[in-house]
Amino acid sequence: MTEGFKPTELTITFSAKHYILSAGAIHTPTILMRSNTPDPHKQLGKTFLHPSLLSGAMFSEQINGHSGAPQSIYSDEFVxxxxxxGELxxxxxxxxxxPVLIASKTIGYGVSHAQLMANFNQMQVTIALIRDGFNEQSPGGQVRLTDDSFALDYPLTExxxxxxxxxxxxxxxxxFAxxxxxxxPMHDGLNFFDSWNDAKQGINQLDLGLIKTIVASAHVMGGCAMGEDKTQAMVDSYGHSHYLENLSVMDGSVFPTSLGANPxxxxxGIVARNATALAQKLTQSS
Ligand SMILES: Cc1cc2nc3c(=O)[nH]c(=O)nc-3n(C[C@H](O)[C@H](O)[C@H](O)COP(=O)(O)OP(=O)(O)OC[C@H]3O[C@@H](n4cnc5c(N)ncnc54)[C@H](O)[C@@H]3O)c2cc1C
Known part of the structure; x- marks a missing residue:
């Protein structure tokens, strides 16, 4: 067990009329698993990540990508x-x-990495978030408990x-346009492409795969899906547990798939709606 997370002798008991679980898409399902919440249809822990690819570009002028409103431009053309x-x-x-975000995601080591970072202010980065959870080519992942923690298995398909x-x-x-x-493209062993024609040829020949291709994620969704059909959901459309009368879930774990957009x-929005509805229900019934 990780130092700092050892259980103490102290036991705290909370007693409430209604409980709201908002521990996020990884920890909400793990808490429910550890609490032996009924899960007859094995729905807990089905997780989606928007696995993302990165492409760096060097401009002759300064881009200063660290400055200004972040992520203010996007395109849904390919979603x-x-x-x-169909295809993802x-x-x-x-x-x-x-600096830290990019240094940890750019490729190369030692001198080549230092050279890349030396031109930091001229670097632009575009990312592609793959939408997952919509067909057998994007089944998402599965959170599971381990002896002293948890793990997320997430297969990357053809x-x-x-x-x-x-x-x-x-x-x-x-x-280039x-x-x-x-x-x-952030894939180990590659050098910069100098033209769109070279890039097209080079990328088409790339053998993409685990470890060598950088795949990142900042969007964890699902794990405690909402829906009225109990065979596919742990909570109803208002986040109310299908199995425990006094439990609601209010966080990104309730999404049944990824969104294809930043979550x-x-x-x-969904938590504001569901928390308001729950407050009204609890106030009316008291
Ligand atoms: C680097 C990065 C950049 C991002 N950028 C964007 C963006 O630009 N736009 C966007 O839309 N989204 C972005 N996201 C995603 C966004 O932050 C998440 O989707 C969102 O915060 C998830 O909300 P949540 O309420 O589900 O979970 P969280 O925000 O993760 O909240 C869960 C909380 O529960 C706590 N918790 C967990 N377990 C326990 C426990 N056992 N006991 C007590 N507390 C516990 C956690 O500490 C945490 O505070 C980004 C995420 C990252 C990491």
């Missing part, structure tokens, strides 16, 4: 291009370029890698 059941779509965004390749192509084309001098505002 639903092939429908929900992706949302394009221009991510904030913060369909995902096909989507990743299309996303790298779209990002490179976009970056915007005036980039060089483009670097925070949808979480705010």
């Amino acid at each position: 639903w291009q092939d429908g929900a059941a 779509g992706y949302k394009l965004e221009v991510a904030p370029v913060h 369909g995902f890698w096909r989507g990743a390749k299309r996303a790298f192509l779209s990002m490179a084309e976009l970056q 915007a005036g980039a001098k060089k483009v670097l 925070q505002l949808s979480i705010y």
Whole structure:
């Protein structure tokens, strides 16, 4: 067990009329699993991540991607291009370029990495968020308990890698069209491409795969899905548990799939609606 998380002798008991669980898409399901909440249809812990690809671009002028309103430009052109059941779509965004965020996600080591970071102010980064959870090529992941913690298993399918390749192509084309001098898909062992034609050829030949291709995620969704059908959901559309009368879940774990868009505002919206409805119900029944 991790130092700092050892149980103490202290036991605290909370007693409330109604409980709200808001521990996020990983911890809400793990708390429910550890509490032996009924889960007859094995729905707990089905998790979606928007696994994301990154493409760096160098401009001759300063971009200063660390400054200004972050992520204020995006494109939904490719999110639903092939429908929900078809090839996986992706949302394009221009991510904030913060030094630590970028240093940990760019490729190369030692001198080559230092050279990349030396041109930090001329670097632009586009990201592609793959929407997951809509067909067998994007089943999402599964949170499970381990002896002293938890784990998330998230398989990356052939369909995902096909989507990743299309996303790298779209990002490179976009970056060159915007005036980039060089483009670097974040995949180990690659050098910058100097033109869209070279990039198109090079990316099409890339052998994408685990570890060598950088796949990131900041959007954890699902794990305690909402819905009226108990075979597919743990809580109803208002976040009320299907199994425990005095429990509601209010966080990003209630999404039954990924969203294909940044989740925070949808979480705010759904929680505002459900918390208001719960408060009214509890006040009326008291
Ligand atoms: C680097 C980064 C950038 C992001 N950028 C964006 C963005 O630009 N736009 C956007 O829409 N979204 C963004 N997101 C995603 C967004 O932050 C999350 O989707 C959102 O915060 C999830 O809300 P939540 O309420 O489900 O969970 P959380 O915000 O994770 O809240 C869960 C809370 O529960 C607490 N908790 C967990 N377990 C326990 C426990 N056992 N006991 C007590 N407390 C516990 C946690 O400490 C946490 O405070 C970003 C995320 C990251 C990491």
